Amino acid sequence: MSFLYNIFVLIHLLGMAALVGGYLVVLPNLRVNDVMLWGARIQLLSGVIVMGIGEAVSSLDKDYDMAKIGIKLVISVIVVALVEIARAGQSRDEAKPNLVHAAGALAIINVVIAVLWTSSTEVVDEALVESMIQLR
Secondary structure (H helix, E strand, O other), X not given: OHHHHHHHHHHHHHHHHHHHHHHHHHOOOOOOOXXXXXXXXXXXXXXXXXXXXXXXXXXXXXXXOHHHHHHHHHHHHHHXXXXXXXXXXXXXXXXXXXXXXXXXXXXXXXXXXXHHOOOXXXXXXXXXXXXXXXXX
């Protein structure tokens, strides 16, 4: 099951690369492209699948910070909504550059949260290790 979990983590990372990379590509003209649209969709779907597999399969031994996951989920839903609305506006020849910027900025914020938000258990674990080293 860990192989399947890792495949979905890979898909999640590829979705992130498509979303953020797609945003960086469209900066000069601020129009949502297919890469950005599908990257947002893949991010949301694969994130839910990764979370579901990690919680359901006890052998993976995943312990998620639910506050972090909740915030990332809300941001992902907002990003998908912004990208879909901007794309729909483009099909009616209505440019929505502010929505493109908001979606790109929120996608980058989601990456920052994923990387920099560490759970309190990691801090406790580090403190425990340090205290055990001092006892020796």
